[in-house]
Amino acid sequence: MNHKLLLLLAFIAVSSVGASGSKDGCYPKPFETVEFKPPKLPTEGVYFHEEFTNRSVLGTKWVPSDSRLKMHVSHGVSFGHPGRKFTGSYEIASQPKSLISGDYGLLFESSAFWVRLHAIAAKLDKPYHFKLEKPLIVQFEANFVVELSCSFFALKLLPGFEETPALFRWRKYLEDFDDESFFTIAFGPDYPCTEEGKGLTKETRVFVQVGTEHSWPFKHEVHKCVGPVCEEATLLNNTGNHLYTLRMEPDDTFYVYIDNELRTKGNLSEHFEPKIALYDHRFPPQTLSQIGHPKYKGPIPTRFNELRPITAIGLMTNDGARAGIAVDNIIVTDDEKIAREYAEQTYGAKLAQEKALAEPPLICPKKTEKVPVDDSKGAASALNGFRLKITYILDYVFRMFGLI
Structure with a gap:
């Protein structure tokens, strides 16, 4: 198996990490029947x-x-x-x-x-x-x-x-x-x-x-x-x-x-x-x-x-x-x-x-708030995190095809 195929598989795997089903991670709320509540009146x-x-x-x-x-009477006869x-x-x-x-x-x-x-x-x-x-x-x-x-x-x-x-x-x-x-x-x-x-x-x-x-x-x-x-x-x-x-x-x-x-x-x-x-x-x-x-x-x-x-x-x-x-x-x-x-x-x-x-309303999961970090360290931290994910994914792909 050539390296181009491995890279293609790795790209697909990386792309699928951020996918969450529908657009923006939202999905239609399941329809639920409600119980009738009689109005309270004065x-x-x-x-x-x-x-x-x-x-x-x-x-x-x-x-x-x-x-x-009603009975209708005509000439003494009821109809x-x-x-x-x-x-x-x-x-x-x-x-x-x-x-x-x-x-x-x-x-x-x-x-x-x-x-x-x-x-x-x-x-x-x-x-x-x-x-x-x-x-x-x-x-x-x-x-x-x-x-x-x-x-x-x-x-x-x-x-x-x-x-x-x-x-x-x-x-x-x-x-x-x-x-x-x-x-x-x-x-x-x-x-x-x-x-x-x-x-x-x-x-x-x-x-x-x-x-x-x-x-x-x-x-x-x-x-x-x-x-x-x-x-x-x-x-x-x-x-x-x-x-x-x-x-x-x-x-x-x-x-x-x-x-x-x-x-x-x-x-x-x-x-x-x-x-x-x-x-x-x-x-x-x-x-x-x-x-x-x-x-x-x-x-x-x-x-x-x-x-x-x-x-x-x-x-x-x-x-x-x-x-x-x-x-x-x-x-x-x-x-x-x-x-x-x-x-x-x-x-x-x-x-x-x-x-x-x-028209069911959309349910959108709340995104976790990001903790403010120092800009000088943020880029390096993000890059290291991305490299770590790529390493895990490539390791999984290589093991799946018995290359290691």
């Missing part, structure tokens, strides 16, 4: 929250609708079937594609061959009164596994009972929750059909509805947010997990957020059809008629203050549950800071895990 300012960490709440706290289909209107199934289970251990949600499910409607309701921890002139923030996550079309998912805030009735009355009230139940606020994603009424649309539109009641004649009127303001609250896709937030202020303004981003804002007096009339009983009729006059300088009632108190919450879908819908991390509060921190600890934790999986 009792003041929070009217309801649900993370579905306890599976026993299904059927006790959360009551599926037992509303029945229809008095069966249950909402026959979909529910389960508290792990979130689809979740990267957090113990992250459970309420799953709306039904047969792949038969679309079943869903409606389920729960009582608030304490009533919310609009007359207290505090903001109302409603927030929840909805996870849609596949693309949907011609369907909607609604979170409805229900008036229920302002007093505390017997338990069986509350149970019956929740069991009767359906698409005809009176509500104060309805909010959620809507998946419109195409113009032909078939096919998929890649757009998700968030709808806002307000329900009012009239004493004479007694009726429940639904006011829908319409116009360009409401159409701005859209997503360019209709799959995956998203965070929906509605904030309503005592001055009649409202704000819609999707994934913590403000998508639109409007006013209860301007952007709803039919118009929400003023029925403030604190003002005499003649005062209400004078409010629009330029010389009127008195207090101005708001539509926000006249909405009925909220005592229950309902979840409903008309379609799409065949594909699987998971709802999670619901909160009703009057404090924007509480809602924001709640989102950071729940929705934000999921985003952090997704980012850690897609």
Whole structure:
């Protein structure tokens, strides 16, 4: 074996001494699942929250609708079937594609061959009164596994009972929750059909509805947010997990957020059809008629203050549950800071895990600090160290080939 080959092998060995795998010795951090930690919330300012960490709440706290289909009578003959209107199934289970251990949600499910409607309701921890002139923030996550079309998912805030009735009355009230139940606020994603009424649309539109009641004649009127303001609250896709937030202020303004981003804002007096009339009983009729006059300088009632108190919450879908819908991390509060921190600890934790999986951070070993030495001795010391390494390497190479 010639000396050139030995020198080449020695050079390769010396070059490999400083190699440490990746650039600068850094390597991607291995992905680790984390445990879900329920947020710690104050009792003041929070009217309801649900993370579905306890599976026993299904059927006790959360009551599926037992509303029945109505019989139609014509010429003394009954038509229809008095069966249950909402026959979909529910389960508290792990979130689809979740990267957090113990992250459970309420799953709306039904047969792949038969679309079943869903409606389920729960009582608030304490009533919310609009007359207290505090903001109302409603927030929840909805996870849609596949693309949907011609369907909607609604979170409805229900008036229920302002007093505390017997338990069986509350149970019956929740069991009767359906698409005809009176509500104060309805909010959620809507998946419109195409113009032909078939096919998929890649757009998700968030709808806002307000329900009012009239004493004479007694009726429940639904006011829908319409116009360009409401159409701005859209997503360019209709799959995956998203965070929906509605904030309503005592001055009649409202704000819609999707994934913590403000998508639109409007006013209860301007952007709803039919118009929400003023029925403030604190003002005499003649005062209400004078409010629009330029010389009127008195207090101005708001539509926000006249909405009925909220005592229950309902979840409903008309379609799409065949594909699987998971709802999670619901909160009703009057404090924007509480809602924001709640989102950071729940929705934000999921985003952090997704980012850690897609873009793992690099781990770089700490380099040992060099001890200052005298410059005159440093060069000689470094040269002697290098010569010693070369000697060891050449000795190893020679012994490997049996040359010594």
